[in-house]
Amino acid sequence: MPGMSSPLVISLPAWVEPAVSKWLPATSDAERMRLVVELSRENVVRETGGPFAAAVFERVTGKVVAAGVNSVTRLNNSVLHAEIMALMLAQQQRGTFTLREPACELVTSCAPCAMCLGAILWSGVTRVVCGAGREDAHRVAFDEGPVFPESYRYLQERGIEIVHDVCREEARAVLDLYRERGGRIYNG
Amino acid sequence: MPGMSSPLVISLPAWVEPAVSKWLPATSDAERMRLVVELSRENVVRETGGPFAAAVFERVTGKVVAAGVNSVTRLNNSVLHAEIMALMLAQQQRGTFTLREPACELVTSCAPCAMCLGAILWSGVTRVVCGAGREDAHRVAFDEGPVFPESYRYLQERGIEIVHDVCREEARAVLDLYRERGGRIYNG
Numbered sequence: 015m016p017g018m019s020s021p022l023v024i025s026l027p028a029w030v031e032p033a034v035s036k037w038l039p040a041t042s043d044a045e046r047m048r049l050v051v052e053l054s055r056e057n058v059v060r061e062t063g064g065p066f067a068a069a070v071f072e073r074v075t076g077k078v079v080a081a082g083v084n085s086v087t088r089l090n091n092s093v094l095h096a097e098i099m100a101l102m103l104a105q106q107q108r109g110t111f112t113l114r115e116p117a118c119e120l121v122t123s124c125a126p127c128a129m130c131l132g133a134i135l136w137s138g139v140t141r142v143v144c145g146a147g148r149e150d151a152h153r154v155a156f157d158e159g160p161v162f163p164e165s166y167r168y169l170q171e172r173g174i175e176i177v178h179d180v181c182r183e184e185a186r187a188v189l190d191l192y193r194e195r196g197g198r199i200y201n202g
Numbered sequence: 203m204p205g206m207s208s209p210l211v212i213s214l215p216a217w218v219e220p221a222v223s224k225w226l227p228a229t230s231d232a233e234r235m236r237l238v239v240e241l242s243r244e245n246v247v248r249e250t251g252g253p254f255a256a257a258v259f260e261r262v263t264g265k266v267v268a269a270g271v272n273s274v275t276r277l278n279n280s281v282l283h284a285e286i287m288a289l290m291l292a293q294q295q296r297g298t299f300t301l302r303e304p305a306c307e308l309v310t311s312c313a314p315c316a317m318c319l320g321a322i323l324w325s326g327v328t329r330v331v332c333g334a335g336r337e338d339a340h341r342v343a344f345d346e347g348p349v350f351p352e353s354y355r356y357l358q359e360r361g362i363e364i365v366h367d368v369c370r371e372e373a374r375a376v377l378d379l380y381r382e383r384g385g386r387i388y389n390g
Contacts, residue, residue, distance in 0.1 A: 023212075090294070093289060093325075109278055160356035162353075165316070165350075201324065
């Protein structure tokens with residue numbers, strides 16, 4: 015049993031870095047999303063977490079800054095959604111708590127839950143690209159929390175561009191795969 | 203510069219554990235809040251982060267499971283609000299991603315931002331006690347993100363009790379202290 019203040023050590027599954035290191039800079043939304051959806055599929059197949067992945071890219075160059083996969087069950091930590099992993103690792107990589115320069119975007123295989131939408135606002139990314147939708151997550155019994163149309167507007171009014179439904183079918187297929195395999199639903 | 207997948211190591215400032223280890227089980231909301239507000243004040247005075255603290259308590263016994271202080275600037279990580287630190291450390295302490303048994307509550311020196319409200323929903327706590335309000339945070343220029351009355355209702359409908367304005371004046375005084383000392387505002 016760790017002490018009350020034992021440090022948290024949060025790491026990706028070992029298979030992620032070799033997979034991501036093979037990525038070439040991806041310039042279109044669809045290219046970036048396909049890389050991320052492939053990570054989400056691997057996370058299901060290798061049974062290292064929920065059917066979700068995300069990555070932070072430099073907007074102009076398409077270079078990946080960091081990637082994340084859902085790690086809630088693997089690390090026994092309900093905060094560790096894919097987007098949170100990617101944002102925290104990108105900030106570690108950059109040595110800053112705001113990802114402003116050069117400008118970054120978050121590409122996520124599923125529209126963010128309430129926690130991740132808030133985290134995006136504080137992270138300094140200026141663009142978000144989503145694959146599967148909130149309804150797709152609901153369909154496989156994942157709750158998305160209190161996200162409303164005005165939640166998105168709140169981010170947009172602060173200069174964050176949000177793009178929905180990029181490669182949605184491919185992203186949704188991974189959610190279905192998770193359900194078919196009897197994956198654990200871990201809502202609070 | 204860490205590699206893309208170097209583990210994140212997240213720890214509390216060294217002064218927190220000795221402070222928290224002196225706490226006796228606190229049975230009332232006001233007693234618990236005063237302990238938490240004192241942590242938020244220490245975080246300002248010792249310049250280890252923003253003017254916010256939180257702790258997870260066992261609801262019945264008042265025993266503290268874990269505490270957190272805002273660590274955004276100290277650890278260069280925009281996710282590390284006090285509530286997130288406390289929830290992640292409590293889950294590590296318990297070895298589970300849901301804090302259901304025995305029932306826990308989160309006591310936070312300021313009403314949670316959008317990210318933390320979402321994190322609360324996934325954490326398994328069944329009660330939240332807030333000190334300062336959203337307007338108090340705004341008054342010292344901290345944004346709270348897309349939190350609406352229906353956001354709180356969403357949590358309440360899922361069985362989470364939410365209590366506002368406990369020792370609000372004491373909690374607000376710490377926000378004012380941070381501003382007077384010229385503390386950094388680190389919104390995304």
